[in-house]
Amino acid sequence: xxxxxxxxxxxxxxxxxxxxxxxxxxxxxxxxxxxLGKGTRYQAPILVVGVIATFTMAFFVEVVKKSRxxxxxx
Amino acid sequence: MSTTVLIIAVFLASAVEMVEALTIVLAAGSxxxxxxxxxxxxxxxxxxxxxxxxxxxxxxxxxxxxxLRFIIGALLLIFGLQWLRKAMLRYAGxxxxxxxxxxxxxxVARLKAIPTVNDSRDSTAFVVAFKGVFLEGxxxxxxxxxxxxxxxxxxxxxxxxxAAVVIVGIIGAIVxxxxxxxxxxxxxxxxxxxxxxFGTFWAGEGLGIKWPxxxxxxxxxxxxxxxxxxxxxxGFTSVQANYAKTHRGAIG
Numbered sequence: 467x468x469x470x471x472x473x474x475x476x477x478x479x480x481x482x483x484x485x486x487x488x489x490x491x492x493x494x495x496x497x498x499x500x501x502l503g504k505g506t507r508y509q510a511p512i513l514v515v516g517v518i519a520t521f522t523m524a525f526f527v528e529v530v531k532k533s534r535x536x537x538x539x540x
Numbered sequence: 541m542s543t544t545v546l547i548i549a550v551f552l553a554s555a556v557e558m559v560e561a562l563t564i565v566l567a568a569g570s571x572x573x574x575x576x577x578x579x580x581x582x583x584x585x586x587x588x589x590x591x592x593x594x595x596x597x598x599x600x601x602x603x604x605x606x607x608l609r610f611i612i613g614a615l616l617l618i619f620g621l622q623w624l625r626k627a628m629l630r631y632a633g634x635x636x637x638x639x640x641x642x643x644x645x646x647x648v649a650r651l652k653a654i655p656t657v658n659d660s661r662d663s664t665a666f667v668v669a670f671k672g673v674f675l676e677g678x679x680x681x682x683x684x685x686x687x688x689x690x691x692x693x694x695x696x697x698x699x700x701x702x703a704a705v706v707i708v709g710i711i712g713a714i715v716x717x718x719x720x721x722x723x724x725x726x727x728x729x730x731x732x733x734x735x736x737x738f739g740t741f742w743a744g745e746g747l748g749i750k751w752p753x754x755x756x757x758x759x760x761x762x763x764x765x766x767x768x769x770x771x772x773x774x775g776f777t778s779v780q781a782n783y784a785k786t787h788r789g790a791i792g
Contacts (some may be wrong), residue, residue, distance in 0.1 A: 492617050509744065521769065
């Protein structure tokens with residue numbers, strides 16, 4: 467049981483960890499590309515722009531978190 | 541072209557993880573027992589090689605290539621974005637740089653505090669070295685498997701990772717306590733960008749995208765992502781600097 471828990475814990479930490487927003491964004495982007503863009507020439511641009519938006523968002527989410535922590539003095 | 545990029549990506553990713561693992565092995569060896577630390581390292585390396593050999597061929601055999609590429613692409617995107625986010629935060633000065641010297645000193649102090657048992661093998665050094673190498677190496681295994689399998693170049697990816705392990709091991713043994721000189725953040729940024737570029741490419745292929753320029757699109761993706769990453773970090777740091785200057789001016 468310990469090993470099963472450890473196995474799932476590893477994958478949880480690996481895929482989600484302290485950045486659930488990244489995993490959620492990638493799932494949404496790939497879902498959107500799969501559904502809306504199928505067979506169209508917009509698939510590639512949507513995917514690339516989505517990835518750029520994700521790392522921009524992930525960066526600023528941390529900036530906001532840090533700024534809130536600094537304001538609350540923690 | 542994509543083979544060269546793949547070799548560089550696997551090599552850099554493995555080298556970064558190896559530097560971190562080496563810090564732990566050196567700490568365990570110098571504070572406890574070199575022999576036990578090397579034994580722990582050897583067992584961990586064997587376990588990691590067995591993982592690659594055990595999982596790799598079966599995945600290729602039983603999972604359809606388009607599904608494999610989609611899943612691998614998604615994993616690389618998540619994994620690469622996590623690396624890139626940390627690297628960006630370090631460049632922007634929002635996260636402390638990884639200091640291997642500091643980690644080494646802390647680990648040595650912690651290990652020295654553990655009492656030694658009179659035995660031929662120092663189990664603490666063995667376990668610490670094994671865990672360090674195995675856990676850091678798991679990320680290497682994932683990079684080797686994902687990049688190697690999706691490009692049908694598992695052997696090349698494995699050799700590239702092994703080369704990184706050997707080279708970092710040799711350099712580490714020579715420079716020993718100067719691991720902080722390794723430009724880890726630059727390497728992590730490069731790997732992060734490469735991983736998300738490969739991830740975009742393979743996830744796209746898995747979804748049926750026909751990339752212009754075929755494999756050459758990976759290089760284009762690397763350039764686009766690197767450019768945007770630099771724009772964001774530079775933009776943020778200059779806005780932050782201007783804000784600090786204005787505030788100082790207002791206060792003064």
